[in-house]
Amino acid sequence: MKQLKLTGFVIFLFFVPESLTLPTQPQDLGKKFTCDHGVLCVDCCSTIIVFAQYVQEASFEEVEMLVKAMTEYRDKCLVDMTLPVCSKLANDVLLENICALEGLPQKHNFSHCCSKVDLERKLCFFHNKKADAGFLPPLPTLDPEEKCQTYKSNRESFLNNYIYEVSRRNPFVFAPTLLTVAARFEEMTKTCCEEQDKANCFRTKAELVIQYLKASSSFQKNVCGALMKFGLQVLESINVAILSQKFPKIEFKELTSLLEDVSSKYNGCCEGDAVQCIRDRSKVMNHICSKQDSISSKIRECCEKKMPERGECIISSNKDDRPKDLGLREAKFTESENVCEERDANQTIFMAEFLYEHARRHPELSTPELLRIAGVYEELLKECCHTENPPDCYRRAEYKFNETTEKSLKIVQRECEHFQNLGKDDLKYYYIVKLTKIAPQLSTEELTFLGKEMVAALTTCCTLSEEFACVDNLVDLVLGELCGINENRNINPDVDHCCKTNFAFRRPCFEGLEADKTYVPPSTSQDLFTFHTDLCQAHNEELQRKKDRFLVNLVKRKPEFTEEELRSLLADFSNVVVTCCKAEGPEACFNEEGPKVVAKSQAA
Template sequence: MKQLKRTGFIVFLFFLTESLTLPTKPQDIDDVSITQKFIEENLGFITIIAFAQYIQEASFEEVEMLVKAMRDYKDKCLADVTLPMCSELANDVLMEKICTVEGLSQKRNFSHCCSKVGFERRLCFFHNKKPDIGFLSPLPTLDPEEKCQIYKNNRESFLNNYIYEVSRRNPFAFAPTLLTVAARFEEVTKTCCEEQDKANCFRTKAEPVIHYLKAVSSYQKNVCGALVQFGLQVLNSINIVILSQKFPRIEFKELISLLEDISSKYDGCCEGDAVQCIRGRSKVMSHICSKQDSISSKIKECCEKKIPERSECIIYSNKDDRPKDLSLREAKFTESKRVCEERDADHAIFFANFLYEYSRRHRELSAPELLRIAGVYEDLLKECCNTETPSECYSYAEYKFNETTEKSLKIVQRECEHFQNLGKNDLISHYLIKLTKIAPQLSTDGLTFLGKEMVAALTTCCTLSEEFACVDNLMDLVLGELCGINGNQNINPAVDRCCKTSFAFRRPCFDGLEADKTYVPPPASEDLSTFPTDLCETHNEELQRKKNRFLVNLVKRKPGLREEELQSLLTDFTDVVERCCKAEGPEACFNEEGPKLAAKSQAA
């Protein structure tokens, strides 16, 4: 994470108001004041988010102790800001409090972080975050009546517990997102606790909240992974594409100015500095709203909303209309004789300008595809600018871009053909087999999650008019989940190469992967022959989950089997379940049929 800034971690702004750089515009002054008030009012929640994300194993009681310690600290500093301890930096304060809780660092195994100081400590806490949360017990489920009673009796404790559970399970989600999720969940709770059928209400209304968290945190994790692995230049490129497609009227100079605010926001958000993340997002949205006339015609109502609702509104607003005078091609990058000269004058600005112009003209393309085109163009100019007639060489650039897009389009078309031709269950089996063969080192839960996400992406996108961009964007997010964020996701040489060589081209790279030949299967175990006694009582969704796990474990043990052979054994598993669940004594049936199935799979 060397790319993240080592300095400038923001001071707890609700403690030390004099640390603020005072803005000059009335709107900005008002925004800073409102943001600061929001932070003050949500101090407890912000502390819980940071602690639960850094130390996911911590109990709720331990988190509550830290919240009390931070409130005491705030009160002391508000009373006397000259105290030495009040000049410390935000994350340093929080981490010091975590480290001074007696016995906690040894109990939760992070004492190695507490022995470090400054940036090295912050880096250690960042790497302590675990993306695979299989070590956590399942999310507690409460009877709806009990849930409503707890909320009515003690709203703060109820929400604190909810934020704690959600934050430790989403260690890389940004603090503003988790606060939004908590606010939406409280609205669901208020509504459903007034309903007669509370259970159905919670089931229906909580689903969009869960979907929102999953989608947004996946994107945030993907972008932060790009920053950590590839640095600021790739992060800026991603944001140029997104902003240019969303705001095609924005001038390039204004885009670059906005980019500076966005990049500094990601430093805090990706590292887990909750306060800096909240303030950074607010600063970006203030910037956009202060220039909305020249940026977008779609955000007027958003900019009239209060912080933080304004941020969510702008992020999810519709793309602005494409300017009528914007031609489909920008000739200066393929026809001008001064291309090489302009590239050499300012390499970064030149390619940023290319990405901006190409993205605002091609909103039908995905963000990864636009990054691939920029990569192809950069490589082409390296070659062309060393020839005697550069302009003749790069005049074929558009052909190269179309060739790149055609390759990506074929991948998407093939995937959507799978979606059209296979049923949902066969489709997930196809992807579970493919994923497990190329990355058998991943956990069974991790692989089944990735397979479900791939199917969800195709289900969402393959019937839309903007099929290509939708599939390519969402599938790239799934690969982001696979590659991980904080550098501890080493899988095998082939997968690592795809994850670490190029952010833009990792999807084509994965598409070309075959089974991992370095993998040594584990010895045969009882997993394939053991059928839990409650299998016949499970609902369809739970039964499908068990079938998925069976298939993944089968591939892990027999990676050399062809997909048809694996599908056949999965059918046998399904037949055993159906037959035994209809028998008078299911357990005796499973005890007889299970070993037969295991032997058959072993002999395959």
């Protein structure tokens, strides 16, 4: 995948299908709004998404009960829109109906949220979400022929069930993204059901849908985590950096106008208000295309496309060309005699303009690096504006910026050296061990996922000319996954410090972390070495996942083990599997060989 596509995902958040537009008043849900190719009914789908994300344990039958209740509500309001209940916002009505489902609040342990009202209730449901969906059963799989028959016989139920399963496993993904994923899934199903080799078609096309969902989910969780932990100002700084790089010819006044639309939508999207999220994101797209002449020369053809194709077109478009008269630096921030006075007049606007000017001049820098430079500049002015001669002081700003970037560049170079010197398996081994030692409190599934994501980021970026920005952006997203969205997520003191102290500088902070000294491993490791014949049925990919989980659990139980000891025991695990799966009686072999591995680990 080209860097263009990856960085496109990093700004995909701002560009969505306008055909998903919904007003916020619930009575208007009776109107038929559709997404891609007119295939999905948004009022029904929004209901499914909200319920499945807020109450992940709920069954599909229970979700259908809520859809029925919302349909009855809609029909009632269509008959008489003057009823008091019909003036409420859609998300409030959805939550009220969820709480009104008999016995469900007690069954799924959300009755404490139902005792609250308005914003407190919404936030309670939000904090109830579980990012790690390991408690859910495996995603149901159907034989391709069976899948096609099910789709043809009951398309609506088939698609609704898909939206439900994906939504509850991705509780923080924005509703428009899930609707796009569902639409792509139906398009894939239509295509593959006409193919001779259906299985291969589904396998190939599903990978692209999964990539889109993963990239979208990662970025959305990252920016929502920034909003929840650090507030609106940090979120707006992220938006300034991204939009200024994408649209370098946009005037600052126009940028601030666009930011009002972009930033205002985040509360709804991040808290799971599907209807508000869809509506506000559509507003952003309309704004961009209505002002395209003053925003970008690269999106004219995109804005002429039908909805929702133009959103995808803008995501994939190149960054606009930097204006020819735009120098590498804006002198007013380092050479002017009046910097301190301008800063004091309106510090928020002043810093936003600095970030805008620096970002549009430096497309080669990552979003986190631009935020670090802005942070360094802000601290420098705090120091300089209290000296006798401020201009002499802040004229060294460029030196400070270069120094900051050089430090970040060295981190990326070290990471890409790991990629160059280690094979893919050893690279994953390195990051799984490193991450488990610094954050052993995370689940085994989370740690294996994070290790794989680190490898994917370096594999994608370390061969590109845009290596620095690519690595820094994607690894920062991995750290965003680690830190999580909720402000009350606690892992251990050192990790919490890196996650919660300074959004821009968490990469350098994590770089300095060592094994968690507060961690107390479980008292026994006996269960770690329980081998079963299911290892013999596992295909290569599944067997590798089991090896990764074994490694994580080994480090969790024996964090003091050296790399040589870990590698030796991991090799023992692989050898036992190979030997016993070839034996006439695999179970008996496992029962004999397993204890030997246990004894070796305990002796170490």
